[in-house]
Amino acid sequence: MVREFARDGFVLVRGVFARDAAAAMRAEGHAVLERLRTGPGRNGAWSTVGAADGPPAASELHHCHDLHLHSAVFTRALIDDGFTTILAALLGTDAVQLHHNKLFVKPPQRGAPFPMHQDWPFFPHRHDSPIAAIVHLDEATVDKGCVQAVPGSFRRGRLEHVGETDWHLDPDDGWVDRAVELPAEPGDVLFFNYLTVHGSGPNLSPDVRTTWLVQVRAAHDAPTVDRHRSPGQGTMLRGTNVDRPPTPTSFGAV
Template sequence: MSKIHTFFDENGYYLAKGVFSADEIHSLENEFDRMVRQLEKPNEDDPNHNGIISTRNVQQYSSLWLTALLHNGFLDIAEQFIGPDIVLNHSTLFEKRKTTADTPFKMHQDWSYLPTQQNTMIAGMIHVSEATEETGCLRVYPGSHKQGRLESSKAVDPEFHEKFPFEGATSIEAEPGDVTFFDYFIVHGSKSNHSEQPRKVIIARMFSGKDRKEDIYQFSENLVLRGWNYHTNAATARKAVVKPE
C-alpha cells in the first residue's frame, strides 16, 4: 500500500499537490469562466443569495474539461483509492462568490445522495482557484469515514450539524492545480465566501467499475474514465434510463 493510499485510508481524504500544471489550470480556468458566463446569472442583489453558481457535467460544456477528467495524473491518484476501473457518476462546477448569507454546505456525508453497493464512491475536487478559509475552503473531520453510513447525515439535518460543528473540522486550503480526493463517508462541509475572490472548483464523483449504484435508475453519467464498467448493459447505457413498468 502506497503512502498516499495509507493516508487516505486513515484520514478519508488526500490533498494532491500540483496535479495540473500552471499552464493547464490557466486554460481550464478560462473554460470554467466561459461556462459560468453561459449559465443563468443569479440575483446577487438578493440578500439571501448564497453566492453559489453551479452546474453539473462540465464535460457536456467543454471538451477541454473532458480532457481534464481523463488526465493521467488525476486518474493515477484516483486509481490508488478505487482501483483501475474508474467510472464517472457526474461532475459539478461550483463558483462560490462573496456573500453574507449562511452556507448551504453544512457538515454532511455524501453517501445518502448517491449510494453504491460496495461504497467505492469518492470525490476528486479540482481546485481552479486558491482555496482558503476566507474563500470558504473544504473542511473535513479526518477519520470520520470509518464510521460508515451515518443516519440523517445530509446537509439539511440540524442534529447532525450539532454533532459535527464547523469549529471541530480541519480546513483544507489548496492552490490552483491541486486536487482534494475524499471518501463519500467523510464528514465535510464548507462555509460561505467572505472574500472578494471567488472560489472555483470542479468536483468529479467517481466509483469503481466493479461497483454499481444501489438505484441503477438514479442519475449517473456512467462515463468510463479508465478501465472497464462491469455492470453496464443495454438498459443502463441509455442516456435516460427508464424504469420498467
C-alpha cells in the same frame, strides 16, 4: 498518499494539474456559467443550517453540472493520466468510472457555505466506493470558504442526515469542531471517500472561489437507489469494465 487516504478518508494532493491547466479550466468554467446565466435556478446554495461559521446574508453558490457536455477542456481533464492514476490508486482498482461532475463558484463576500455532511445519501452505492475529487481552479483559503473534512469520520459508516433534499448532519453533533481546514492552490486536488464528513465555510473574501468536483466510483460498484443520474455516468475514465453485461443498446440496429 494511499496510506493517508486509508487513515483519514481524504488526501489533498498538490499540483495534480499544472497551474496553466487549472487556469484554462477556470476560464472555460466561468465562460460556461456566463453563457448559462438565465436567472432562476442558478443559485445552488444549500440550507445553511450547520454551516461552518454561519452564513453571510443572502449567500449564493453558482454551479453547473456536466462540464464535459460544455467544453472538451473538461473532457480531457476527466481522463488526464496523472489524475486517473491517483483515482485508481485510491479506489484500489484500475477500472475508474465517472459518476458526475460539477463546477462550483462561490462569489466574493456572499459565497455560500456547505453544511457538514457525507455524500452517500445522495447516491448510495453497494460497496461505498465513490470518491469525490475537488479540483481547485483558483486559490481556496479559509477566508474563501475552503473545504473542511473530519479525519477518520468515514469509519463511522453511514450517518443519519437531516433535511428535505439537501441532507446534512445535525449541527448539534459538533462535526464542525472536529474538522480540519484544507486550503489549496490552483491545480491541487482534494480526494475523499463519500463517507467522509465534510463541508465548507462561506466566502467572505473579496475574491471568487472556483472548484470543479468530479465524483467517481469503481466500475464493479453500483447504486442501490436510483436517485442520481447524469449524462455520461458510467463512462470509463481509466481501465476496462469487465463487469458490464450486454444491454439493449449493445447490439442495436447496425
